Amino acid sequence: MPGVKKLIVNADDFGLSRGVNRGIMTCYHSGIVRSASLMANGRAFDDAVAAARDVPGLGVGAHLNVVRGRPIAKADFIPHIVREGRFFLTGAVLALRCSRTMLAEIETEYRAQIEKILQANVKITHLDGEKHHHCFPPLFERVLRLAEEYAIPAVRLAKETPRLSAGIKVFQTLPLWACAGFNQRQLRRSAARSADFQQGIHLTGRMNREQVRDILRTLPPGVTELCCHPGYVDESHQQDIQDQGRFYIDATREAELRVLTDEAIQQEVTRLNIQLINYAGLN
Numbered sequence: 001m002p003g004v005k006k007l008i009v010n011a012d013d014f015g016l017s018r019g020v021n022r023g024i025m026t027c028y029h030s031g032i033v034r035s036a037s038l039m040a041n042g043r044a045f046d047d048a049v050a051a052a053r054d055v056p057g058l059g060v061g062a063h064l065n066v067v068r069g070r071p072i073a074k075a076d077f078i079p080h081i082v083r084e085g086r087f088f089l090t091g092a093v094l095a096l097r098c099s100r101t102m103l104a105e106i107e108t109e110y111r112a113q114i115e116k117i118l119q120a121n122v123k124i125t126h127l128d129g130e131k132h133h134h135c136f137p138p139l140f141e142r143v144l145r146l147a148e149e150y151a152i153p154a155v156r157l158a159k160e161t162p163r164l165s166a167g168i169k170v171f172q173t174l175p176l177w178a179c180a181g182f183n184q185r186q187l188r189r190s191a192a193r194s195a196d197f198q199q200g201i202h203l204t205g206r207m208n209r210e211q212v213r214d215i216l217r218t219l220p221p222g223v224t225e226l227c228c229h230p231g232y233v234d235e236s237h238q239q240d241i242q243d244q245g246r247f248y249i250d251a252t253r254e255a256e257l258r259v260l261t262d263e264a265i266q267q268e269v270t271r272l273n274i275q276l277i278n279y280a281g282l283n
Helices: 020-027 045-053 090-095 100-117 130-135 136-148 164-188 209-217 233-239 251-261 263-271
Strands: 005-014 035-038 060-066 122-130 196-201 221-228
Touching: 005 020, 005 060, 020 045, 020 233, 020 251, 035 045, 060 100, 060 130, 090 130, 100 122, 100 136, 100 209, 122 130, 130 136, 130 164, 130 251, 136 164, 209 221, 209 251, 209 263
Parallel strands: 005 035, 005 221, 035 060, 060 122, 196 221
Antiparallel strands: none
16 A cells, blocks of 8 residues: 555564563563564574464564674584684674675574574574674575575665764665665565565664654655564663673663663554564565
8 A cells, every 4th residue: 555654673682591581572562563583593582483483473583693602514514713712793894805605604503593493393484683783795695595485575675874973884775775785676676575664773882762762753655664672671681691791781771672662662663654564574
């Protein structure tokens, strides 16, 4: 229907910790989150799978991760992306040193993560990536092939327009925006779909009610994804992230949770006739 505004509020890092899982469930039951991205190598993966079974309205994607924690594939199969049993890749490594061998090993790990999620009887609605590294064009091509192979209908494009007001976050959104043109052309040649617009990357760690309200009030017709990182930073969270490396773990997760469950934000969604969907709603 022309003019319809649809919003996918997607919570990343599902499975990272029990605190994050509880936060995402709170944002589903008492807020505007309708989609989450599951980390196959998260310490709280089983807890997330069990939680998702109770909420069939929550779309669950695969949060492909080759930069944090330990791999799912055997380390012997992916020696160029793992050191001492842990991932070490960064955006700079991918951009400057990534070889065909490394790309093939990353695909091997991506495949292992997808298959772990599927074996847990979770239907994957979309693919995205930790730190959005899946948007590196040579990797994005492989992600699209995996989406087709496993009949996964959608992939996050991450084409958010950089904002100088975002401060240091502009250095994250700018490379993604630069890659988006290449990736969009690849996407058009595939069966996978994506949201029409992207929001939230520049708000990571700094989301507040006024910013989200502005996004809602200026939402264009079509489908927009707002990615977010809610969670409870409690004792269970701290226990679960011990072996995961450096993560975005401070109280900003709880600040995002408060925004995403804010009654005024939910009233704004209703007032503006915005449809809350997950990636399955793209079909």
